[in-house]
Amino acid sequence: MKTVLITGSSRGIGLGLVKEYVKNGYKVVATCRDPETASDLKSTLAETNQPSAIALDVASDDSIFKAAEEVSKIVDSIDILINNAGVAAKNHPNDPAIGVDREDALRVYSTNVIGPLKVTEAFLPLLRKGNEKKVVNISSFLGSLGCACPELGSFTTYSGSKAALNMVTRYQAFELNDCIIASVEPGWVDTDMGNAGGKVKPPLTMLDCAPKLVNTIEGLKREDSSFYFSLEGEKMQF
Numbered sequence: 001m002k003t004v005l006i007t008g009s010s011r012g013i014g015l016g017l018v019k020e021y022v023k024n025g026y027k028v029v030a031t032c033r034d035p036e037t038a039s040d041l042k043s044t045l046a047e048t049n050q051p052s053a054i055a056l057d058v059a060s061d062d063s064i065f066k067a068a069e070e071v072s073k074i075v076d077s078i079d080i081l082i083n084n085a086g087v088a089a090k091n092h093p094n095d096p097a098i099g100v101d102r103e104d105a106l107r108v109y110s111t112n113v114i115g116p117l118k119v120t121e122a123f124l125p126l127l128r129k130g131n132e133k134k135v136v137n138i139s140s141f142l143g144s145l146g147c148a149c150p151e152l153g154s155f156t157t158y159s160g161s162k163a164a165l166n167m168v169t170r171y172q173a174f175e176l177n178d179c180i181i182a183s184v185e186p187g188w189v190d191t192d193m194g195n196a197g198g199k200v201k202p203p204l205t206m207l208d209c210a211p212k213l214v215n216t217i218e219g220l221k222r223e224d225s226s227f228y229f230s231l232e233g234e235k236m237q238f
């Protein structure tokens with residue numbers, strides 16, 4: 001049985017991935033900031049005999065390394081690590097370049113960029129014991145340098161963090177060349193972040209997204225390491 005570890009599993013894409021991987025017969029190590037209050041996650045895991053969720057705040061190194069210790073007590077290895085947890089700027093989708101809030105931007109970069117770096121570092125020993133040795137950083141089309149979507153809003157902090165994450169993916173892949181490490185963008189999905197708190201209507205539901213995302217992750221091969229892929233598995237321009 002393959003094992004997948006997912007960050008930010010309490011809701012949205014993370015929770016959708018948990019449900020899809022459970023359906024596909026994986027052992028799922030779900031992590032989130034506060035397992036006690038993540039009721040949908042809690043019932044999904046209990047009903048399917050999966051391990052209980054582990055507390056993991058990707059913006060705290062203490063929390064990350066403590067979680068890695070906890071996880072090593074319940075599994076011997078991890079095949080796929082999905083760095084999904086992410087946040088948008090507080091003014092998303094109205095975050096122009098002039099007037100960025102430094103504190104808020106640091107929160108976004110700490111979560112979206114440093115989070116995946118430190119989570120990968122902490123779980124590397126378990127990943128190296130797995131057969132697949134795959135790390136997926138959930139990126140965004142808003143992080144593509146060629147993406148100009150002013151009609152959708154302004155995303156200075158968030159887009160910058162996802163562009164930085166794509167570069168982090170490259171460096172992780174160069175350094176950890178026994179692993180397959182790629183960025184994948186999930187499409188525009190109707191989640192709390194995707195619908196910007198109910199202000200807009202994204203075209204994809206989690207039911208559209210989850211099977212495709214799992215399929216694209218499944219298809220990632222050694223030669224794909226360091227690159228950036230769409231929901232459908234096509235190589236994207238950085």
Ligand code: NDP
Pocket residue numbers: 007008009010011012013014032033034056057058059060083084085086087111138139140141185186187188189190191192193194195202
């Ligand atoms: P949601 O806002 O619906 O969910 C975000 C998840 O991340 C929640 O589970 C949240 O946990 C968790 N999270 C936030 N901060 C932390 C933290 N410090 N530590 C651990 N978990 C944390 O967003 P989505 O599900 O839409 O987004 C998931 C990923 O997909 C993100 O990386 C996002 O950037 C990316 N993405 C989303 C798109 C979309 O259209 N929805 C498009 C492109 C990319 P909690 O419940 O504790 O707040």
